[in-house]
Amino acid sequence: MKKFIRILGLVLTLFTLTVVVSACGSKPLSQRNVLKTDQQDKTITWGVKADTRLFGLLDTKDGQIKGFEVDLAKALTKQMLGKDAKAKFIQVTSSTRMPMLKNGNIDAIIATMTNTPERRKQVAFSNTYFYAGQSLLVKKGSSIKNVKDLNQQKGTVLGVVGSDSVENVAKVAPNAKVLQLTDYAQAMTALKSGQGQALTTDNGILYGMSVQNPGYEVTGGTFVSEPYGIAMDKNQTPFKNSVNQALTELRENGEYAKLLHKWFHNVKGFDYEEAAKE
Incomplete structure (x- = not known):
């Protein structure tokens, strides 16, 4: 029993030293x-x-x-x-x-x-x-030609969590419904499956999506400036x-x-x- 207590005491001591050393060597980002x-x-x-x-x-x-x-x-x-x-x-x-x-x-x-x-x-x-501007990505032939159409038709627009694009489109198209996905790959999949009529984010990102997905196009020009x-x-x-x-x-x-x-x-x-x- 005494041996066990000594071993336990040694382990606790080593643990304490490790914590102290780690704490001393770790500074907040603001102090680095x-x-x-x-x-x-x-x-x-x-x-x-x-x-x-x-x-x-x-x-x-x-x-x-x-x-x-x-x-x-x-x-x-x-x-x-x-x-x-x-x-x-x-x-x-x-x-x-x-x-x-x-x-x-x-x-x-x-x-x-x-x-x-x-x-x-x-x-x-x-x-x-990189000076970008927010725009829309839609399926070719879509009735959505710009953000005004999205507002008038009360369509669903797709966006990404953590991006300010969703907030921006809510201001210019308050009648549109919003569905937020985790990332752009999921948002594109949702657009293809018909969960939304348009995907919104910066035009630079949308251009990349249109290159990868020829059946889709960037439309409506830009309605918000997005300087990166x-x-x-x-x-x-x-x-x-x-x-x-x-x-x-x-x-x-x-x-x-x-x-x-x-x-x-x-x-x-x-x-x-x-x-x-x-």
């Missing part, structure tokens, strides 16, 4: 210097989408996430930390990206995230890297400044334009000048 840590590690950890064609999509053949935002994050990493620096990617969704940033799982979010006043209360944003920015913790000013400087340099040296052309050159109706607005 993300830029300094990344410079030492030569690595930046980015939260990216893995279900959004053209921006961030998981390639099942090699298990790599590929897209405009992924390539831009790689270019930013090297511009900020040097040619031998590496970009690390962690998959996020519209509903998980903010919590993961706050928890310190990622250094920054580059995941089709619109810079809005409400979000600026929680995070800091970089300068705009890179989201970071509000206390990481040095990191934010470094990101903005790198983004400016990529625009000036032509790398930004090359990446934009690489991913959107075959998208019908894509407006390069509009997308590249700052």
Whole structure:
């Protein structure tokens, strides 16, 4: 019995020491210097989408996430930390990206995230890297030609949890019903199965869906501006400044334009000048 008590005491002591050490070595994100840590590690950890064609999509053949935002994050990493620096990617969704940033799982979010006043209360944003606009994706031949038709017909519009697109469409089409799905893949499946007459989000994302699904088209122009920015913790000013400087340099040296052309050159109706607005 005495032996058991001694062993139990030793285990409890070791557990206590582990907890203390862990607590001492773990600082809240607001107290860390993300830029300094990344410079030492030569690595930046980015939260990216893995279900959004053209921006961030998981390639099942090699298990790599590929897209405009992924390539831009790689270019930013090297511009900020040097040619031998590496970009690390962690998959996020519209509903998980903010919590993961706050928890310190990622250094920054580059995941089709619109810079809005409400979000600026929680995070800091970089300068705009893609100027999108909210639109609708419908089946070719649909009677829904724009958001006004959606309102008049009291149709069902599909959206994604965590995206501000649903809130926006509710303002311009209050008569429409709303069905929110977990991600864009589920939303597209719901559109195909007739659970809704239109899918709404940023036109950049919808263009990717139309490329993958030729029977569907982007319609009605844009009814809300959706400037994409890179989201970071509000206390990481040095990191934010470094990101903005790198983004400016990529625009000036032509790398930004090359990446934009690489991913959107075959998208019908894509407006390069509009997308590249700052």
